[in-house]
Amino acid sequence: xxxxGNDIVALKAVDLQRTGLPAFxxxxxxxxxxxxxxxxxxxxxxxxxxxxxxxxxxYKYFKxxxxxxxxxxxxxxxxxxxxxxxxxxxxxxCDLPIETCFxxxxxxxxxxxxxxxxxxxxxxxxxxxxxKVYWGIKSIAKSDYKTQSDAVRLLALKxxxxxxxxxxxxxxxxxxxxxxxxxxxHHVVDIPLSFAHHGNFISYSFQIP
Amino acid sequence: xxxxxxxxxxxxxxxxxxxxxxxxxxINEETxxxxxxxxxxxxxxxxxIDAESxxxxxxxxxxxxxxxxxxxxxxxxxxxxxKTA
Numbered sequence: 659x660x661x662x663g664n665d666i667v668a669l670k671a672v673d674l675q676r677t678g679l680p681a682f683x684x685x686x687x688x689x690x691x692x693x694x695x696x697x698x699x700x701x702x703x704x705x706x707x708x709x710x711x712x713x714x715x716x717y718k719y720f721k722x723x724x725x726x727x728x729x730x731x732x733x734x735x736x737x738x739x740x741x742x743x744x745x746x747x748x749x750x751x752c753d754l755p756i757e758t759c760f761x762x763x764x765x766x767x768x769x770x771x772x773x774x775x776x777x778x779x780x781x782x783x784x785x786x787x788x789x790k791v792y793w794g795i796k797s798i799a800k801s802d803y804k805t806q807s808d809a810v811r812l813l814a815l816k817x818x819x820x821x822x823x824x825x826x827x828x829x830x831x832x833x834x835x836x837x838x839x840x841x842x843x844h845h846v847v848d849i850p851l852s853f854a855h856h857g858n859f860i861s862y863s864f865q866i867p
Numbered sequence: 868x869x870x871x872x873x874x875x876x877x878x879x880x881x882x883x884x885x886x887x888x889x890x891x892x893x894i895n896e897e898t899x900x901x902x903x904x905x906x907x908x909x910x911x912x913x914x915x916i917d918a919e920s921x922x923x924x925x926x927x928x929x930x931x932x933x934x935x936x937x938x939x940x941x942x943x944x945x946x947x948x949x950k951t952a
Binding site for chain 1: 932
């Protein structure tokens with residue numbers, strides 16, 4: 659089975675002062691993961707939220723494979739974090755400047771998967787990079803939940819429309835898992851999707867079988 | 868503190884993180900923090916830290932993962948309060 663998982667954190671919508679407190683970051687970053695910060699060349703608070711976005715992306719990916727899975731970020735371990743020169747890729751739709759790109763490996767319950775992350779001063783975004791993955795990032799004018807939710811669906815459907823030749827695609831929510839599913843009429847399309855939004859940023863990721 | 872009192876305090880903890888204030892007024896033990904209250908997952912750690920401060924308790928990694936709905940939050944908080952009493 660294939661899956662999809664992504665996340666985005668709006669860095670200006672978080673409390674950076676609180677982020678730097680051990681009481682905060684030690685809730686989900688393990689001691690072994692701290693060693694990754696030194697080589698990341700990132701401000702510590704950005705590093706913290708980058709790791710959060712990686713862990714959340716991995717959780718979303720594994721959740722689609724195991725609906726009963728609970729989010730336990732301290733048990734999702736970022737094993738490898740490598741600076742990458744490849745800031746753009748053919749499968750990333752993003753018209754915002756990207757300052758830094760990382761690739762790496764994240765592990766949950768002995769299962770490891772690859773991820774790709776992009777960062778600028780405003781956001782840290784990650785997608786699980788397993789198989790033929792397409793993802794997109796966009797800024798939006800309003801940050802309320804409905805605007806975010808509508809905008810990310812629209813953006814994903816537009817990207818899917820370039821790949822899947824059908825004019826009857828729509829997005830539903832998995833009744834038990836709560837994650838997005840692509841529909842064609844009354845049928846589920848076998849293209850796993852993942853959505854993320856925070857503050858004035860939205861992001862989708864999907865994997866083509 | 869009984870469960871109703873914990874719930875009442877929990878509403879104050881959750882207030883800054885949800886725009887769905889109407890739903891917050893009517894929360895019950897089944898209310899899901901993310902699906903129902905539309906709380907962004909990036910605020911989950913904030914909620915845990917605020918709950919620790921509000922109830923003067925410490926919530927560890929393993930307990931925090933259960934706090935996905937209001938009933939579970941109350942379970943975790945009640946257990947921690949009883950341990951410190």
